[in-house]
Amino acid sequence: METHGRKTNTCGIICLKYLLFLFNIFFxxxxxAVLAVGVWTLVEKSDYISLLNSSFYSASAYILISAGVIVIVTGIIGCCATLKEMRSLLVMYLFLLLCVFLLEIVAGVLAYINYQGCFPFCYQLDEELRQNLKETMQQKYQQPGEESITQAVDKLQQEFKCCGSHNYSDWTDSLWIQEAKNSRLVPDSCCKTPSELCGSxxxxxxxxxxEGGCITKLEDFIQSQLYILGAVGVGIAFLQLVGMMFTCCLYRNLKKDPY
Incomplete structure (x- = not known):
């Protein structure tokens, strides 16, 4: 009878180990994936971040990178704890899972509260970003020492098929357009088929x-990315709950097993 109980317990531990190990692979x-999105945002979309003249989006990218690193480290600790059946590592792993989960919950609640309670401040912030983009395009495009801004604006207008911050008429007040030697009305990157002097x-x-210009397109792009990140966050949170459940079960069985 004792031998049978011991075998059952061993089989249960083996099953839990495989389940927890599989969970850690997904985790x-x-x-x-989160780390890759953060790096991709900094590398591929850094030009757009600089145009917005706001540290919010770059900070979000760094937060994603940090979160990705923490999740990866937590997953590695979980794999080691599972394979070696070390209760001390399991406790550390469970603690890390709980901390990340609580941080996700707090961040989600704060984001929801800020979004729901920001009116009319959210509108003012939105208008400030719009004005920043407009001023950046008008005052820095094709100006000495602002080559990165110029490239970013051209890339933005071509990729999103737009012209100007609000509309094409924004370029009327551009320092570059107002130069006597310039015969263009808008940059060549505003053209549907870009070519030399096509902006004339x-x-x-x-x-x-x-309608709405580049800022609307850029805001739509950022909004879609936030939705994707939100979905990924919910998925990871669900995985964490499953992982904590498996970890608790494995820890309890290891504690009961004298061998």
Whole structure:
């Protein structure tokens, strides 16, 4: 009878170990995905972040990178604790899972409260970002020492098929457009088919006249990224609950087993 109980307990521990190990693989992959999104945001979209003249988006990218690293480290500790059946590591692993989970909950609640209670301040912040983008385009485009801004603006207008911050008429007040030697009405990157001096004609058949301009397109892009990140966060939170349950079960069985 004792031998049978001992075998049952051993089989249960083996099953829990495999389940927890499988969970850690998924958890590790999720952390890698979050890390990759953060790095991708800094590398590929850093130009757009600089145009917004706000540290919020770059800070978000660094937070993603930090979160990804923490999740990966937590997953590695979980794998080691599972394979070696070390209760001390399991406790550390469970503590890290709980901390990350609580941080996610707190961040989600704060984001929800700030979003719901920001009116009319959220509108003012939105207008401030719009004004910053407009001023950056008008005052820094094609100016000495602002080559990175110029490239970012051209990339933004071509990738999102837009012209100007609010609309194409924003370029009328541009320092570069107002230069005597400049015959363009808008930058060549506003053209549907970019070519040298194509910005000399601002007819709708030649340039992009998107309602709301580039800032609307950029905001839509950021919004879609936030939705994706939110979905990923919910998925990771669910994985963490499952992982904590498996960890508690394994820890309890290891404690009961004298061998």
């Amino acid at each position: 590790w992959l999720a952390g890698g 004609r601002n007819h709708p058949s030649n340039i992009y006249r998107v």
